[in-house]
Amino acid sequence: MKRLYKNKYRVDTFRWVNWNYAWCADYFITVLTYDKQCFFGEITDKKAQLSKIGEIVKNEWEKTFEMRPDMNLTMGEYVIMPNHIHAIIRIGKNEFNSQNSLNDINVKSKFGPQSKNIGSIMRGFKSSVTMKARLINSNFKWKTRFHDHVIRNNWAFYNIEKYIIENPEKWKEE
Template sequence: MDKYKNKYRIASARAPFWDYGCNAAYFVTICTHNREHYFGEIINGKMQLSEIGEIGENEWLKTFEMRPDMNLWMGDYVVMPNHFHAIIGIGQNQYNTQRDTQRDTQRRDAMHCVSTTNTTNTTNTTNTTATTNNDLPLPSKNQFGPQSKNLASIIRGFKIGVTKNARILNPDFQWQPRYHDHIIRDNKSFNTISNYIINNPMNWKEDKFSIKEI
């Protein structure tokens, strides 16, 4: 059994240093399995949606209606033959405000732990560093751990909604297991990505996603 251990495990593509539930804008790309053209075709530089493509667009619009508590906002988006690009913003809400408060408390507790440890070990400077390091928790691969009410939960819900309805029309419909995200950090990046999304259908022939995976 050991030879199969982690063989089919899908590694996370998320940045381990980032809380994906916090107040920020994100550029997301989601592809169909093997980049199959389920969503329609580009004709004369314009996207002609199939029925499944219309499902994809409708499910994205519903995403914002279904989650008023997350204070989401919608940027530019485009449904392409085999993938989907979108800018999505998560505003300040009750969930990321709670996490900010919890992290502040954890930082204060950690600082208190260090202060107490250093005080009790002043007689032995050799052991002070070792004791402090052992008492503090080691960093995990993602310090924020699994969460709800974040980008991953939004994309998961969107993909499930599309899959459920698309398979009524085509039982073979599948997404790729993962998705790509980019944290948008400034206005210049935001405008560049918006222009890329808007012009994506016109530039389809040069798009790297136009080539099917085998």
Template sequence: MDKYKNKYRIASARAPFWDYGWNAAYFVTICTQNRECWFGEISNGVMELSDIGHIAHSCWHEIPNHFTFVELGAHIIMPNHVHGIIIINKIDDGRNDDHYVARNVETQNIASLQNQTPPKNQFGPQTKNLASIIRGYKIGVTKNSRQIDPDFAWQSRYHDHIIRNAKSYQTISEYIINNPSKWSEDKFYTT
């Protein structure tokens, strides 16, 4: 385990070779603190949203209003987590190569690892990237949810996966859509 300012810390789960502000489709999973089921429950394979679940759902759809370079793929609000595909599609994502051109949703902004210019600063500016999008989403849900229950909280981190090809995009989309029907098999399942 790494140390920072003489304290142990968990190493970043982010890919060090990737700039999360680059155009790509990202599969994200965001969990509630202690995997508490704030968002509702699964009944007969269908997600029934609680009031806080409706907030999480509404805030998800609001993401492109706050980040105009974002398009959304499949998503699902589960009892204690959110799965979704966030597509960053900037007209100019700052890359210096002629190989990469911002692609639209029709090609699902599949991430290419070929001819990637390494990130200029791996800590880089924390705006207009995946972390800032997730942070904004979590803040919006938290602010509104705490009006219903002041104890609502998220897990501090989130999981992401850079989607590399159309087959993976399709598989992940189907996984997200079918997640409620397979809730009892889910690694985040709680009763």
């Protein structure tokens, strides 16, 4: 539902209201390009063939985990498709997350500084890709937001991981 905030329409969040996105958990992330433009390559014989911008996405995603050792991040499966990336990222126990995991959802999340969480990770990733991608194509743009999902159990983890791995096989250009 859209609401007015400072005379502008604002879309309600799809995020889990009682969840702190710095907490220890596995997260399923999807980030799309603006207007689903295929900047990252193409699918040939059911495999992703990355463009130069697609290679930037790959390098920056992998660098994300090296750059943030203090957050105890683990890179799960990921796939770069022509116009989006799907990935699993784990935030482990670290000095910035006071709560432990799904077991702690009874505690109401407090809106606080937006650093050392999924949002800050994705802002940094999208920003670094944008700066480098625009050197190749000045029209490069991400969709404003990204989709995230807290993976709540092993069954869900398995299904999401399978979905990511099989994504190139199911690609149909829109």
